Amino acid sequence: MSFDDLRKAPALGCHLPEVAPVSVAAIPSRYCLFDDGVISVMYAPFDHINPDARIMILGITPGLQQTRIAFETAILMRGENQQLIGMEVKRRAAFAGAMRANLISMLDELRVAPLLGIESTADLFSSRIDLLHSTSALRYPVFKRGVNYSGHSPKLTQHPxxxxxxxxxxxxxxxxxxxxxxxxxxxxxxxxxxxxxxxxQLSRERCLYGFPHPSGANAHRRCTFESQKDKLSAAAMAWLGSCAPTWP
Structure with missing residues (x-):
């Protein structure tokens, strides 16, 4: 697929495989958007967008496990409304386990929940999922030599x-x-x-810069969070505490 054809990728979601891939090699070749021998990009059904969300959690790119879950969900719901399928894919695949617990803990410490009118940001993953849009900087799964891409070597902003x-x-x-x-x-x-x-292409005021990665493998997460906490809290208040303008 050429650079100019990327926006056509969602059409691939209309032609699902019979079974969900369990490895990068098992992803059908028709879903390959790019491959230069080092970096490969594969389509997976992560196209749902929640335009009414008040908070967006942005990961780097879906990993292989999320890719498998996305395909499993879409295959299971084959024939149903595409909007419902997209919502369920995001609900099942987004930030599970310890990472979600750490994420909720930090957002609650920043007092994001009352700014959204909820008791805890845990509600974003259950009863108030309507307030959340979870996505990735690189929407479709990116792999480096067959393993999950981490955003480095090459740097995300240095690969065409x-x-x-x-x-x-x-x-x-x-x-x-x-x-x-x-x-x-x-x-x-x-x-x-x-x-x-x-x-x-984006307003700086919308971005919660300095928020540490919530992975349990991030040994500096707590220290980084404490050093940035006041700034992060003020930024969240500035955006969520007012009527957010339309951008651009």
């Missing part, structure tokens, strides 16, 4: 196809959810947002 994904997929997606505060998970994701800000 990955930059095209930011310009053609992420920028319009962020614009489609204009009232949402954006929570980037980690420095690589933050670099993607800074790139879009530098290109005039």
């Amino acid at each position: 196809f990955l930059v095209a994904m930011l310009d053609q997929l992420l920028a319009p997606e962020l614009a489609a959810v204009p009232k949402a505060l954006i929570v980037p998970l980690g420095k690589a994701v933050e670099s993607a947002l800074r790139y879009l800000v530098s290109q005039g």
Whole structure:
């Protein structure tokens, strides 16, 4: 698929495989969007957008496990309304386990919940999922030599196809959810947002820069969070505490 055809990728969701792939090699070749021998990009049904969300949690890219869950869900719901399928894919695949618990803990410490009119940000993953848009800087799964891409070597903003994904997929997606505060998970994701800000495609005020990655493997998470806590809390209040303007 050429750089200019990226926006046509969602059409691939109309032709699902019979079974969900359990490895990168098992993903049908028709879903390959790009492959240069190092970086490969595969389609998976992560196209749902919640335009009314007030908070957006932004990971780097869906991993193999999320990809499998997305295909399993879409195959199970084959024939149902595409909007419902997209919502369920996001609900099942988004930030599970210890990562979700750490994410909720940090957001609650920043007092994001009362700004959204809820008791805890845990509600975003259950009764108030209507307030959440979970997505990735690189919407479709990216792999480096067959393993999950981490955002480094090459850097996300230094690879032509990955930059095209930011310009053609992420920028319009962020614009489609204009009232949402954006929570980037980690420095690589933050670099993607800074790139879009530098290109005039995103408002800096929407971005919760400095939010640490909630992974349990991030040994510096707590220390980083404490050092950034006041700034993060003020940024969340500034955006969510007012009527968010439409951007651009």
